Amino acid sequence: MKYSVDENGFYGKFGGAYVPEMLFPNVEELRENYLKIMAEPDFQEEMQSLLRDYVGRPTPLYFAKRLSEKYNTNIYLKREDLNHTGAHKINNTIGQILLAKRLGKTRIIAETGAGQHGVATATVCALMNLECIVYMGEVDIERQAPNVARMNMLGATVVPAASGSKTLKDATNEAIRDWINNPEDTYYIIGSVVGPHPYPDMVARFQAVISEEMKAQLLEKTGSENPDYVVACVGGGSNAAGAFYHYLDTPEVKLVAVEAAGLGIDSGESAATSVLGKEGIIHGSRTLLMQTEDGQVTEPYSISAGLDYPGVGPLHAHLHQSGRAIFESITDEEALQAVLELTRLEGIIPALETAHALAAIGRLGAKPEEVVVINLSGRGDKDLATYLDRFNFDGK
């Protein structure tokens, strides 16, 4: 496993646990226990049964006929949008809540950008009867109102993060500060493959079910476990980590990570970390990071709240630097066009985040006989207000 985390928590030179001493015992407790607990038969049994009966796994692998015709190749959609709560995020929250319970924690905190991870966390907290506090940037609370309402309805407390850019980065800061203030009873469910070791590895393992299912489904449908391309959007990078996981050491499968270019790479309003970022430290991890010359973290921009993050998971930084993954970036406009295209060709309204992955299909140069899998990470219900605002349907 050339691309798995090493014993010190690094992927190549990225990763690690750059946390203040106040967080050291929490992170250490998790590091010592996560693999052990995840390997326990009763943990696996409980997780698998919840993933099957509660989340609705396995999710289908759908051959998108009309989309394939348009791009003259073979496109499959991994339907993570059909999971309970509407995105891949719940794969991870189910796993982490079971871990939190086994560690004896009684209070759950989380950060959220688009609100999908917040909803997925509030959902499992309701299920397990645990107190739930979700930090969310003020700007995101405004642009993702339906998800805020869902979290409230599920019994979670949504705390606005009013510092900095008031988006995902700041919500994460606030969640980390909460964890510093409550080191003993509280468990922090991070929503992406970011943060100090062991989070990136742990979250990737919980999301790895995506590529595990993909392999079996592709074998059945195409006669081979391996597609030519796996394409996923990347903010922090959890759905991409899950979609890539079982293909990392299969070099013939091309991995395509799609970032948000916002208004354009050179516009100053972008979230394409692999292009605009430099090596640095954010949220306890050494990774690629958008920052000023002086090392101040800059405020990213994307129409998609879930991709609006100035860093990227350390695994992805390593995949970028080693050349194992191809990185593309897609503008707001291109993503919006891809939303409409999938909606009209396949009758599926995707999330804005996911639309970035879809918009990259035309750039792959996939041949007619090749197989492309797009990880359809989430559905578009939460983005309806944006869609209605941006598209002028005129009753058409």
Add this chain to the structure above:
Amino acid sequence: MENRIQQLFAQKPKGLLSVYFTAGFPSLEDTVPIILELEKNGVDLIEIGMPFSDPLADGPTIQQSSEVAIRNGMTIPKLFAQLQDIRQHTQIPLVLMGYLNPVMQYGVERFMQKASELGIDGLILPDLPLSDYVREYKELFEQNGLSNIFLITPQTPEQRIREIDAHTNGFIYMVSSASVTGSTTGQSVVNTGYFERVNGMGLRNPGIIGFGIHNHETFTQACNHASGAIIGSAFIKALAKEGSLTENISTFIQSIRQNEIA
């Protein structure tokens, strides 16, 4: 050779007052005037905060002062320029405190050489892990005569405290309770069990208590359990008040020390 931190603790083992402020706050050019005023008012040690956009371990007060300082144009090169002649004006021990990312971008080695040239005595980089320090940076700190100050908390296990003690040579920063900076929810910082446990360990480094120290009462309590105390957020609030820097500083420090002889 001893640096000024080590000399200070040798000369004055009790009742030390250490003050933290964010460089560039309230105004960009306040750094040197604040240092000189603090010294004049009998402060023993000064921590100069290098502002960072995402200060994870800090509460709202230091977050805001950092934001203002960055907006005012504070950077590491700017701070170093301000401190260029500082040792011609004062011999008070000076510690730079900040997060690792800006230091990394400046260049860790270059940063330490420059800090040493300017007469800085120590660094506090809360998100520099002990393991990285030992593996990559310890020699560099020692070559440049800089003490690396580590934090411990009530949750830090004894074995790790001993490890930290073995690798530092200035003082140990005892975080009073599980919290970010600036928390004053409790009127008392007497976490007696934790302080006594640490005091009973026979560590080679002295300890100073910080986080939540904000008035005479909490300062005195902290001094009863350690060599001294660190005040940050409460001082920054005092700096933000109406009135001159000189007045604000002397009023605040007097309110902390009260009748004690500095």
